Amino acid sequence: MNPLLTVSGLTRMYGNRVGCRDVSFELWPGGVMGIVGESGSGKSTLLSCLSARLEPTAGRVLYDTREDGPVDIYAMGEPRRRMLMRTDWGIVHQNPRDGLRMGVSAGANVGERLMAVGARHYGEIRAQADDWLRKVEIDGERIDDLPLTFSGGMLQRLQIARNLVTHPRLVFMDEPTGGLDVSVQARLLDLLRRLVTDLGLAAIIVTHDLAVARLLAHRLMVMRRGEVVETGLTDQVLDDPHHPYTQLLVSSVLQP
C-alpha cells in the first residue's frame, strides 16, 4: 500500500512573506489529518497547495492515482488535475456558497458531480441525489428547492453530499463547522465522523477549533507562522503538548 498523499518540502511564499514553509508528511488511505493553528498561521494556504488550487513555490505533492500510482499533482496536465478534483477528491469550503451553485436546485447540485463523471441516466442521478440528501439528513421533499432557501447548516450538509456522491478517496475541508451554531455544529460533526468512518475516506481538515480536531482527526499538525511546530496522534498532541505554541493553544481553550 502506498500513502495516498506524499508531501515533501512544500513551501509557498507571498513575495517575502511566508505562507507555509517546508511542510512534509504522508497521508494514508482512511487517515484523517487535522491542521490546527491560529488565524494567519498558514493553514488555509497549505490546504490550497495540497488540493491543487495554489501552486507552491517549492516542494512536491504526490498523489497516488488509481491508474499510474504516485503523480506530482502540479506536474500533471490541467485536464487531468481537473478530472481528479471532480472524481477522486472533494473540497468542502467553510462557506458553502463557495462550493455550491446557488442558482440550481439541491438535487442538481448533487447530480451535477455525477454528470461530471459521466452519469447520464436522469432517473438514476435523481435517485442517487435523493439517497445522498437523506444521508446528510435533508428531507427528500427539498430536492427541487434552491439552496437559497436553505439554512446555513443545511447548506453545509448539501455541500458535503455534493462532494461525497462521487465516492472520493480524499476530502479537503476548510473549517467545515465554522460559522455554524453549536447545536448545528454537533449534528454536522456527528455526520462527518460517521461518513468518514463508514466510507473509509481520507481527509485533511483545517480547523482552529481543537474540539473539532479531537473529534474528527486521527493525527494533528500544529502550525505557527507558516511552519509545522508539532505533529502526532491527536489525543497525544492535545493531552501532552510539547511545543510552547501548542501548550499555549491547548491552555487557551475556554471550558464551558
Add this chain to the structure above:
Amino acid sequence: MTDQIRVDSLSKTYVLHTQGGIEIPVFADAALSVASGECVTLHGPSGAGKSTLLRCLYGNCKPDSGAIHVSHGEGTVDIASAPPRVVMEVRRRTLGYVSQFLRAIPRVPALDVVAEPLRALGVPVETAQARAGELLARLRIPERLWSLAPATFSGGEQQRVNIARGFAARHPILLLDEPTASLDARNRAVVIELIAEAKAAGTALVGVFHDDEVREAVSTRVHTMQG
C-alpha cells in the same frame, strides 16, 4: 508466559512553557513487565506518575526516553517510537483503555459508544450491539438509556458506559485509570468481576485504583512508584 508489555528505562518530564519553562520530572528509568493473565496495579502517592505511566503505555503521553514494547499480532511494537498510524492500529486490535472520564460525543447513543471498539474490528453491528447491551446490563445501565447520548448521564453512569466500552472488544491488553472512582459498592463489585474474567481469559491488565479494597481484590502484583 510471555510478556505482553515490557517497559525499559522510561523517563518523562513535563516542561510547562506557558509557566516560565518550569520542569516537572515525573519518573526516570522506569521499568515494568506485564504477562497475560496478570493484573498489575500501580501504587504510590499522588504525583508519583501512575496515570502518566498508564497514558504512556497507551501512546497518549510521549516519554522523553526509553521504550514500551507491546506485543501486537505476531510481533512487538515500541509505542514510544511508533508512528501515529501504527499506534492507532495497536489501539484498535491490542490495547484497550478505560480513562477516568468518558469523553461523550454529541448525538451518539450509549449502546453505540460501547459497541464502537467492536465495530472498528469489523464485528457486525448486531453482534457488537448484543455484546454492548450485555455489558451495559451487567453494569446496571437501564435499557431505556441505551439509545440516549451519555452527555446527559450522571458521572457514575458515564463512567460505567466508559467501563463497558473498555471491556467490549476483549483486547489482549487493558489499561484502567481509576475505573471505580465514582462507583457505588455494587458496581465496584461488577468491575472486580469483569477484571477477574479478563484475567482468566488471558488479558494483561495494568491499572491505577484509588480504592484499597478494589486494588487488593484485583491485583496479581503491585508495582510501587515513588514520587
